Amino acid sequence: MKFHDIKNIVIIGTGNVATHIARALSNAGFTISQVYGRNVREAKRLSDEVNSIFTIDTDNIIPDADLYILAITESAITSVLETIPQHNNLIVHTAGSIHMDVLKAYSENFGVLYPLQTFSKKDVINFSDIPFCIEANSQENLESLINLAKSISDDVREVNSEERKLLHLAAVFACNFPNFLYTIAEDILNKKGIRFDILLPLIKKTTEKIYTLSPGDVQTGPAQRKDQETIRKHMALLENIPEYKEIYRLLSEAIIKNK
Amino acid sequence: MKFHDIKNIVIIGTGNVATHIARALSNAGFTISQVYGRNVREAKRLSDEVNSIFTIDTDNIIPDADLYILAITESAITSVLETIPQHNNLIVHTAGSIHMDVLKAYSENFGVLYPLQTFSKKDVINFSDIPFCIEANSQENLESLINLAKSISDDVREVNSEERKLLHLAAVFACNFPNFLYTIAEDILNKKGIRFDILLPLIKKTTEKIYTLSPGDVQTGPAQRKDQETIRKHMALLENIPEYKEIYRLLSEAIIKNK
Numbered sequence: 001m002k003f004h005d006i007k008n009i010v011i012i013g014t015g016n017v018a019t020h021i022a023r024a025l026s027n028a029g030f031t032i033s034q035v036y037g038r039n040v041r042e043a044k045r046l047s048d049e050v051n052s053i054f055t056i057d058t059d060n061i062i063p064d065a066d067l068y069i070l071a072i073t074e075s076a077i078t079s080v081l082e083t084i085p086q087h088n089n090l091i092v093h094t095a096g097s098i099h100m101d102v103l104k105a106y107s108e109n110f111g112v113l114y115p116l117q118t119f120s121k122k123d124v125i126n127f128s129d130i131p132f133c134i135e136a137n138s139q140e141n142l143e144s145l146i147n148l149a150k151s152i153s154d155d156v157r158e159v160n161s162e163e164r165k166l167l168h169l170a171a172v173f174a175c176n177f178p179n180f181l182y183t184i185a186e187d188i189l190n191k192k193g194i195r196f197d198i199l200l201p202l203i204k205k206t207t208e209k210i211y212t213l214s215p216g217d218v219q220t221g222p223a224q225r226k227d228q229e230t231i232r233k234h235m236a237l238l239e240n241i242p243e244y245k246e247i248y249r250l251l252s253e254a255i256i257k258n259k
Numbered sequence: 260m261k262f263h264d265i266k267n268i269v270i271i272g273t274g275n276v277a278t279h280i281a282r283a284l285s286n287a288g289f290t291i292s293q294v295y296g297r298n299v300r301e302a303k304r305l306s307d308e309v310n311s312i313f314t315i316d317t318d319n320i321i322p323d324a325d326l327y328i329l330a331i332t333e334s335a336i337t338s339v340l341e342t343i344p345q346h347n348n349l350i351v352h353t354a355g356s357i358h359m360d361v362l363k364a365y366s367e368n369f370g371v372l373y374p375l376q377t378f379s380k381k382d383v384i385n386f387s388d389i390p391f392c393i394e395a396n397s398q399e400n401l402e403s404l405i406n407l408a409k410s411i412s413d414d415v416r417e418v419n420s421e422e423r424k425l426l427h428l429a430a431v432f433a434c435n436f437p438n439f440l441y442t443i444a445e446d447i448l449n450k451k452g453i454r455f456d457i458l459l460p461l462i463k464k465t466t467e468k469i470y471t472l473s474p475g476d477v478q479t480g481p482a483q484r485k486d487q488e489t490i491r492k493h494m495a496l497l498e499n500i501p502e503y504k505e506i507y508r509l510l511s512e513a514i515i516k517n518k
Contacts, residue, residue: 016479075486097481097489117461118479123468129460157457166451167458169493170444173503174458175465176480177510178437183474183517185429192425198416199426199433200470201388202376206434207466209382211459215442220275220377221435222356227334230356234428243513244432250509251436254502258442 006090006148008033010065011050012080014042016119017094018071019049024127024152026050033065058083065089067148069113074098081106090141096168099161100135111136111145114164115153118175127152133159133167184244216258223255265349265407267292269324270309271339273301275378276353277330278308283386283411285309292324317342324348326407328372333357340365349400355427358420359394370395370404373423374412377434386411392418392426443503475517482514 009030011022014037026032032050037043040056047054055061061068061084068091072080077098090109093102096116103110114133119125132149134156136142142158149156159167182203186196209218222230231252238245268289270281273296285291291309296302299315306313314320320327320343327350331339336357349368352361355375362369373392378384391408393415395401401417408415418426441462445455468477481489490511497504 075488097492118464120477131457166447169496170447171461172480173440174444175461177440179465179474179478180510180514181432181436182469185433186474188425188429198390202430202434203466205377206438207462210441215438215445218379219438221431225332230333233356237428251439255439
């Protein structure tokens with residue numbers, strides 16, 4: 001079965017994921033036919049960038065695009081979907097934790113295009129090494145989406161909704177939580193006038209190691225050594241920041257238990 | 260005042276820090292005169308590598324080196340110090356959370372040489388961009404140590420014991436804890452047969468961002484969006500791993516509170 005060739009795309013959403021995906025697909029030669037967004041300024045900004053028209057009214061979403069990409073925050077997906085006219089064209093969402101089947105009621109052709117990456121609007125994103133997790137309701141749609149994703153990424157994988165949920169959860173542990181711990185480290189240093197950048201070589205090395213070794217095999221630090229004296233000293237330094245102290249305690253205990 | 264030129268060095272310890280520092284100093288042209296270690300095999304291994312003699316008896320530590328580097332685990336420093344004959348040559352430790360003054364009883368010349376990095380024995384370490392935090396009991400010793408450190412690193416800083424303690428604490432948040440969170444992410448994925456390496460581009464991007472932006476400004480994820488529905492789903496996925504669930508809960512709450 002030959003996959004359906006996608007040419008014209010409607011982007012629903014104007015946030016970080018919508019912006020980066022629209023940009024990448026436009027650069028790869030796809031036609032972005034329309035951008036939908038609730039906010040005029042944002043919808044205009046993105047549509048200008050990808051040479052498309054825009055609308056802020058879901059009733060005006062054009063009916064004849066080959067693909068509709070719903071790239072909006074997870075908690076808004078259901079409510080936005082309810083305002084979109086039903087059709088039979090291919091519609092996908094880009095969310096980690098939303099089951100593909102929420103799209104069933106809106107089209108006979110649906111799927112998921114989940115880029116496993118963290119997007120900030122101002123960031124320059126090179127999509128080529130970003131894993132794209134693809135799911136679809138039929139083999140034909142799967143092939144269409146894989147083909148599309150391969151035009152912007154070298155790492156395209158078929159991932160079902162259950163696996164995708166776990167990937168999203170793992171990504172929170174691997175990206176969102178470490179970034180928050182960097183924020184704590186920065187705060188601890190800034191309070192004493194020390195600049196955060198002194199930690200950058202350490203952070204770089206920590207993440208370089210896990211390209212070749214399992215993180216479980218390269219754990220270091222006071223908790224890994226069961227160095228209770230240092231742990232006690234660190235907890236004492238955090239006496240006045242109970243929130244940080246509790247995080248230090250919980251993570252240290254977990255590392256010791258995990259040894 | 261001209262600093263005292265360090266030529267001959269005794270390395271006390273055979274662990275990760277001792278190994279990497281001995282190797283780097285030897286490569287930079289210093290003479291490693293002796294390696295002391297409790298374990299014959301380890302002491303021989305390191306002394307072979309840096310062309311020195313070794314001993315497993317603190318009484319046999321040679322008395323006339325220019326510098327003694329105590330590179331052993333923090334909790335063992337006091338007990339090892341007690342077995343070392345007193346002398347007036349320069350002695351330093353390499354620990355983050357130990358005050359410089361613990362060395363006072365063993366020599367009139369003492370200091371600290373703290374490399375802010377995580378060391379695994381099998382790792383190849385390029386010292387040039389590792390921040391070296393230097394402290395000494397006199398201006399002369401400070402200059403000797405700065406001069407030594409500059410021969411292996413481009414980032415040598417004067418850091419007192421109080422600042423060093425905070426740097427060590429911040430390093431736990433920026434390195435040890437994130438690595439443990441990677442271990443959790445790997446465990447979550449491996450349980451379902453998904454390979455951890457799918458997360459590497461995400462981890463790479465997360466740490467690249469903070470080279471130019473403050474981590475507090477690039478926080479993403481469900482907690483940052485106050486997306487309670489996704490948080491609830493993730494907690495449900497962790498129902499059978501209460502340890503991970505508690506870490507997820509605590510860090511998510513802290514991110515929401517920190518917004």
